[in-house]
Amino acid sequence: MFRLAQRAYLRGVSRCGKPPARLLSSGRIDLRHPFEEEKLPWYAADQFYPVRVGEILDLKYKVLGKLGYGAHSTSWLCRNIRDAGFVTIKVCTRDIGQSGRVHRELQFYEHVSSLDSKHHGQSFIRGLLATFDIAGPNGQHLCLVHTPMHMTIQELQYSNASHRLNGPLLKWTLSNLLNALSFLHDEANVVHTDLSATNIMLTVDDKSILDNFEKAEAENPSPKKIIDDVRIIYGSRKFGLPTDSLWGQPVLCDFGEARIGKYHRGLIQPELYRAPEVLFGMEWSSSADIWNVAVLV
Numbered sequence: 001m002f003r004l005a006q007r008a009y010l011r012g013v014s015r016c017g018k019p020p021a022r023l024l025s026s027g028r029i030d031l032r033h034p035f036e037e038e039k040l041p042w043y044a045a046d047q048f049y050p051v052r053v054g055e056i057l058d059l060k061y062k063v064l065g066k067l068g069y070g071a072h073s074t075s076w077l078c079r080n081i082r083d084a085g086f087v088t089i090k091v092c093t094r095d096i097g098q099s100g101r102v103h104r105e106l107q108f109y110e111h112v113s114s115l116d117s118k119h120h121g122q123s124f125i126r127g128l129l130a131t132f133d134i135a136g137p138n139g140q141h142l143c144l145v146h147t148p149m150h151m152t153i154q155e156l157q158y159s160n161a162s163h164r165l166n167g168p169l170l171k172w173t174l175s176n177l178l179n180a181l182s183f184l185h186d187e188a189n190v191v192h193t194d195l196s197a198t199n200i201m202l203t204v205d206d207k208s209i210l211d212n213f214e215k216a217e218a219e220n221p222s223p224k225k226i227i228d229d230v231r232i233i234y235g236s237r238k239f240g241l242p243t244d245s246l247w248g249q250p251v252l253c254d255f256g257e258a259r260i261g262k263y264h265r266g267l268i269q270p271e272l273y274r275a276p277e278v279l280f281g282m283e284w285s286s287s288a289d290i291w292n293v294a295v296l297v
Contacts, residue, residue: 028223031227048074049136050230051076057134061145063089093141105254137230150247157197184289195289198254205249216237262285263283263284264285268284
């Protein structure tokens with residue numbers, strides 16, 4: 001239904017390439033220029049685990065290629081060598097594993113998994129498959145295992161020439177989002193607190209996207225910056241577009257700011273988009289999420 005209703009819009013979607021990396025004649029990234037996560041203002045090499053393509057994580061996840069990086073993590077497409085399935089693994093920086101954000105995310109997933117719910121909205125929430133720790137040169141790193149996702153709604157929006165979602169696509173996204181929030185608010189007793197177009201992602205319905213990523217990375221590896229014998233920084237590769245408009249479902253992601261319980265106090269949300277009750281220092285609840293939905297629209 002999603003892909004049929006949006007076919008005309010999605011035909012206009014394209015993957016915009018990044019500016020070419022500064023390569024030496026060897027095909028490597030020039031060591032003089034910051035690359036990928038090195039561009040973060042707070043980047044510290046000893047905080048990031050030096051993942052290598054081809055490495056086996058937790059004795060079963062073979063690293064195929066880099067999907068991207070965030071403020072405190074890098075993300076990788078991996079294949080489970082035991083069942084041949086694909087997963088995305090987020091490898092957290094050394095210190096972030098003990099942070100409030102990661103603690104809240106793990107607490108959220110533990111809480112949701114304990115519920116015996118048949119609520120339809122639960123299917124529109126990104127699940128956590130597993131967690132494990134790996135030992136790096138400078139300490140332990142928490143790893144989160146997820147089902148692979150395609151692009152965010154924000155990326156989809158700006159991949160179209162209009163830089164806007166059309167009416168049917170917006171309605172479909174809001175329908176899934178409101179169903180997810182109905183589950184969170186009414187059954188799980190959770191407030192997300194961080195709703196944005198970057199936290200809504202599309203599932204991967206066309207599995208050939210994953211096979212094509214693996215093949216492309218093997219045949220034409222992404223640029224890499226070789227620091228030393230231990231550390232290599234890889235360039236990120238985006239998934240290609242699905243065939244025959246086989247786009248997936250919009251689902252809600254990123255629960256690092258989620259709060260369990262009905263009523264709370266304290267600052268949440270970016271200042272520009274804060275709900276009135278938060279701005280006035282009042283007690284807030286799930287209505288803060290509904291305010292953010294209105295801001296999204």
